[in-house]
Amino acid sequence: MEKYLDIIKNSYFGYWNYIQKSVLMELNWENYFYGLILISLVVWGLEIMFPWRKNQPIIRKDFWLDTFYMFFNFFLLNLIVLIALSNTAALFFNDILAIVNLSIADFQLFDINTFPYWARLLVFFIVIDFVQWFTHTLLHKYEFLWNFHKVHHSVKQMGFAAHLRYHWMEPVLYNSMKYIPLAIMGGFSAQDVAIVHFFNIAVGHLNHANINLDYGYLKYIFNNPKMHIWHHAKELPEGRKNGVNFGITLSIWDYIFKTNYIPHSGRDIELGFEGDEQFPKDFIKQELYPLVKK
Numbered sequence: 001m002e003k004y005l006d007i008i009k010n011s012y013f014g015y016w017n018y019i020q021k022s023v024l025m026e027l028n029w030e031n032y033f034y035g036l037i038l039i040s041l042v043v044w045g046l047e048i049m050f051p052w053r054k055n056q057p058i059i060r061k062d063f064w065l066d067t068f069y070m071f072f073n074f075f076l077l078n079l080i081v082l083i084a085l086s087n088t089a090a091l092f093f094n095d096i097l098a099i100v101n102l103s104i105a106d107f108q109l110f111d112i113n114t115f116p117y118w119a120r121l122l123v124f125f126i127v128i129d130f131v132q133w134f135t136h137t138l139l140h141k142y143e144f145l146w147n148f149h150k151v152h153h154s155v156k157q158m159g160f161a162a163h164l165r166y167h168w169m170e171p172v173l174y175n176s177m178k179y180i181p182l183a184i185m186g187g188f189s190a191q192d193v194a195i196v197h198f199f200n201i202a203v204g205h206l207n208h209a210n211i212n213l214d215y216g217y218l219k220y221i222f223n224n225p226k227m228h229i230w231h232h233a234k235e236l237p238e239g240r241k242n243g244v245n246f247g248i249t250l251s252i253w254d255y256i257f258k259t260n261y262i263p264h265s266g267r268d269i270e271l272g273f274e275g276d277e278q279f280p281k282d283f284i285k286q287e288l289y290p291l292v293k294k
Helices: 002-023 032-049 063-099 117-141 143-153 160-164 169-185 190-208 216-220 225-231 252-256 283-292
Strands: none
Touching: 032 063, 032 160, 032 190, 063 160, 063 283, 117 143, 117 169, 117 190, 117 252, 143 169, 143 283, 160 190, 190 225
């Protein structure tokens, strides 16, 4: 038990020091704080210059709520829950394996660090994105998980900051699902993670942005606002009540597994989910909703 307490304590101190260094600009490429701000300002500028829904205000409905979610989920949530939880979960998993004389290294099929740099990044990116796509389908398939995911689908006017409106339980599930695939491939450097993470954040912001953006043939590879808007549609087609267009960064998984759906432009469709009129409108009640819902 003592080693678990030490990991939790060290996780908090370590991440708090990282946050301080980020804000004080003592970090370079791994500065997620200013990286998130820069990406957000760029995409917001694109929303203002090239709006898809021209009658949607620049400060749209729930803009400030989503902005709070963005910084809470990206930084404070890690400080409060995820870093300590991830580290203790990893130690617990290793302790369980040790009972049967195994370690996480025994599951490693290959060492991705022996790959050329571009191949290492590409494999890391593709594997992570597929795991996230699959996890996303689970959030829609099972009612228990869907009640947490409703927070994200409570967005009524789409904008870049809606990307990071989600319940804190979601990254717990996502990170748990990614643990084994990453262990199978071996370790990744902090720089690898930062590059892929910044790219995913940029695409995720664009997917949710009010931007008249058409990727051409690349829309069959990368998720985009004209595809993702249908993921948030309040009215879903018959036989697709668990949702459509689950892609996170890549859209190709939806085309491969036949979960794609873009019947027309979708610019002015109603967003949300059935019964969202009764869904809480403030941060605290939204966070508590899945825990108190009967």
